[in-house]
Amino acid sequence: AANNGLISSSGPAIVVILAFLILKEKISKNNAIGLAFVIVGLLCVNLYTYFVEGTLDSSVLGNFLILIAVTGEGLFSVLSKIKCIPMSPVYRTTLVAGLAFICLLPLAIHDAWGYPFAEMSLQTILCIAYYGIFVSFISYVLWFRGIAKVAASNAAIFISVVPVSSIILAAILLNEKIQLSHLLGMSLIICGILIATQKPPVRPGKMVGPELKTITAETIESD
Numbered sequence: 001a002a003n004n005g006l007i008s009s010s011g012p013a014i015v016v017i018l019a020f021l022i023l024k025e026k027i028s029k030n031n032a033i034g035l036a037f038v039i040v041g042l043l044c045v046n047l048y049t050y051f052v053e054g055t056l057d058s059s060v061l062g063n064f065l066i067l068i069a070v071t072g073e074g075l076f077s078v079l080s081k082i083k084c085i086p087m088s089p090v091y092r093t094t095l096v097a098g099l100a101f102i103c104l105l106p107l108a109i110h111d112a113w114g115y116p117f118a119e120m121s122l123q124t125i126l127c128i129a130y131y132g133i134f135v136s137f138i139s140y141v142l143w144f145r146g147i148a149k150v151a152a153s154n155a156a157i158f159i160s161v162v163p164v165s166s167i168i169l170a171a172i173l174l175n176e177k178i179q180l181s182h183l184l185g186m187s188l189i190i191c192g193i194l195i196a197t198q199k200p201p202v203r204p205g206k207m208v209g210p211e212l213k214t215i216t217a218e219t220i221e222s223d
Contacts, residue, residue, distance in 0.1 A: 011070050011073060011074060011156070011159055011160075012035055012038050012039065012042075012156040012157055012159055012160055013035060013039060013156075014070060014071055014074040015074040015077045015078060015152060015153065015155070015156030015159065016031065016035055016152075016153045016156050018074050018075060018077075018078045018152075019078050019081070019151070019153045019156070020153075022078050022079075022082075023078060023081055023082070023152055025151055025152060025153055027153060030195055030196055030197075030198055031153050031154070031157070031196050033192075033195050033196070034157055034191075034192040034193065034194075034195035034196025034197070035153075035156075035157065035192065035196065036192070037188050037189070037191050037192030037195060038157055038160045038188070038189050038192035038193070038196075040188050041160065041184070041185040041186065041188030041189035041190075041191075041192060042160055042163060042185065042189065043185075044181050044182075044184050044185035044188065045163050045167070045181065045182055045185035045186070045189075074156075077147065077152055077155055077156060077159070078152050080143065080144060080147045080152075081147055081148075081151075081152045089140075089141045089142075089143075089144035089145040089148075090141055092140075092144050093137065093140040093141050093144060096140060097136060097137070097140075153196075154196060154197060157192065157193055157196040157197070160189045160192070160193070161189070161193070163185070163189075164186045164189055164190070167182050167186065
């Protein structure tokens with residue numbers, strides 16, 4: 001779990017690097033500082049198990065698979081920004097779900113063979129329905145709609161909201177105790193998001209568009 005948390009914490013950084021390499025996005029000072037806060041906060045949250053148990057088992061294959069998964073998620077975020085062919089968020093979500101259905105169908109048939117569907121509880125059915133509606137549909141549509149309006153590096157920062165919301169919901173719904181490391185990690189993550197999303201002040205010489213036109217008009221009138 002500690003290894004998983006350590007590698008998963010590199011997710012936002014991987015997205016920023018991929019956005020720089022693939023999309024040629026510039027890494028601003030605020031993004032770099034905010035990203036540093038987010039990574040330290042994620043480490044505080046994810047490495048709590050290591051500090052409590054004092055052990056860190058290592059598996060090269062396991063670590064490699066987790067790194068591939070994190071990199072794949074990063075590529076998903078970056079490639080979502082590429083507009084090869086214009087398509088709506090709903091249409092893009094449909095294509096993603098359709099391809100996933102094709103890939104998973106043979107494995108699903110294998111696992112479903114002999115599965116006691118009649119013994120499924122109502123809670124299990126509702127959980128599956130929640131995954132299908134909110135996780136695999138609504139969240140994808142919102143993601144594709146949002147990624148079209150912001151830089152991939154900014155979207156990477158907001159990925160770190162996942163552990164924060166998980167800790168809060170676990171405390172509310174599962175009565176899990178929030179540790180001091182969780183509070184410290186969440187505080188750093190929130191600070192990182194605020195720093196990364198803060199727009200740098202615009203210098204008068206750098207103004208463009210309507211602001212520059214207004215200043216030019218006022219200058220002419222005063223002259």
